Amino acid sequence: MRVCDSFVFRGDEKKIAWNFYAKDKVVVSGAGKLLVDCGSRHLVFEFDKRLSVNIEEFPLTDPLMIDSWGKSIYHITFEVDADERTSKYEFKFSPAE
Numbered sequence: 001m002r003v004c005d006s007f008v009f010r011g012d013e014k015k016i017a018w019n020f021y022a023k024d025k026v027v028v029s030g031a032g033k034l035l036v037d038c039g040s041r042h043l044v045f046e047f048d049k050r051l052s053v054n055i056e057e058f059p060l061t062d063p064l065m066i067d068s069w070g071k072s073i074y075h076i077t078f079e080v081d082a083d084e085r086t087s088k089y090e091f092k093f094s095p096a097e
Helices: 063-069
Strands: 002-008 015-022 026-030 033-038 041-047 052-059 072-081 086-095
Touching: 015 086, 026 052, 063 072
Parallel strands: none
Antiparallel strands: 002 086, 015 072, 026 033, 033 041, 041 086, 052 072
């Protein structure tokens, strides 16, 4: 699956961020690549190497949230200071081989 985002900046500020969430552990697996541990299978999450990535684990305390998501949720933030006014970024999700 691919998710694409394109944009045109109208002002001087050219910083953009994308946010994703995962219920399973997420680790950086190489330049432009994350690996999501989905138990017996893994998901590869590829992104543009120009993006910086930050992964934060948030422990959950609400029993209803824990029933749905597990004991933690992972917040993934991608950011870039774009050097162009118009740009396009793509995120690709695929099963690990």
